[in-house]
Amino acid sequence: DARVTQTPRHKVTEMGQEVTMRCQPILGHNTVFWYRQTMMQGLELLAYFRNRAPLDDSGMPKDRFSAEMPDATLATLKIQPSEPRDSAVYFCASGSPRGGLTGELFFGEGSRLTVL
Amino acid sequence: AQTVTQSQPEMSVQEAETVTLSCTYDTSESDYYLFWYKQPPSRQMILVIRQEAYKQQNATENRFSVNFQKAAKSFSLKISDSQLGDAAMYFCAYRSVPLGGGADGLTFGKGTHLIIQP
Numbered sequence: 001d002a003r004v005t006q007t008p009r010h011k012v013t014e015m016g017q018e019v020t021m022r023c024q025p026i027l028g029h030n031t032v033f034w035y036r037q038t039m040m041q042g043l044e045l046l047a048y049f050r051n052r053a054p055l056d057d058s059g060m061p062k063d064r065f066s067a068e069m070p071d072a073t074l075a076t077l078k079i080q081p082s083e084p085r086d087s088a089v090y091f092c093a094s095g096s097p098r099g100g101l102t103g104e105l106f107f108g109e110g111s112r113l114t115v116l
Numbered sequence: 117a118q119t120v121t122q123s124q125p126e127m128s129v130q131e132a133e134t135v136t137l138s139c140t141y142d143t144s145e146s147d148y149y150l151f152w153y154k155q156p157p158s159r160q161m162i163l164v165i166r167q168e169a170y171k172q173q174n175a176t177e178n179r180f181s182v183n184f185q186k187a188a189k190s191f192s193l194k195i196s197d198s199q200l201g202d203a204a205m206y207f208c209a210y211r212s213v214p215l216g217g218g219a220d221g222l223t224f225g226k227g228t229h230l231i232i233q234p
Contacts, residue, residue, distance in 0.1 A: 031220075033221050033222070042224060042225075042226045042227060043207065043222075043224040045221045045222075045223075048221050056221070089159060091161065093161075093222075103149035103151075103166065103168070103211050103213070104149075104151070104163055104166060105211070105221075105222055107153075107160070107161035109158075109159065109160055110159050110160075112159075
């Protein structure tokens, strides 16, 4: 049963601490996306990788957020230092090359981050 | 940039009745995908139905169907015989099919909270 795996599911941290979220995309998928979901802003695209290369991170606050894909099986999203306004659910999604046959993106279960 | 608008923040329907959720989008592209995703309280994003823009026939998946009006840039979701398990947030989403290998992430609407009345 292929699925996108995200860790941690929940994270509570204090302001100023570093937070790292991890994502394992579905094997064979070459596109990986990071989304942030909040009540106010809805689902926002933060970063996007194709074949491990970053294509678009214009939605990401550059001073504190960074996204990497060290290999095809791991994508990371790091926040340093974290702030209370970063509290949100962070989703990772992966997709087939050029959308495959369906164009569908497959989502992980999300990481709920609370920054106190 | 593409935008997706869901004008109904919340909808309520009686169990077994039919409900239609609205979605409009703005794009200058001719080829793209449209999706409806469901997000129950578990927060998992679940694909409900998809539509390729080049297909004129409206997509159908069991009790779920869409009314795709390409010229009007409208993509509504109809849920027939509503069930308690249909209660969730529903997101309309747009995805480009870039010819030059450009970005093709999903652009989401703000969502519609669907309540099913027993």
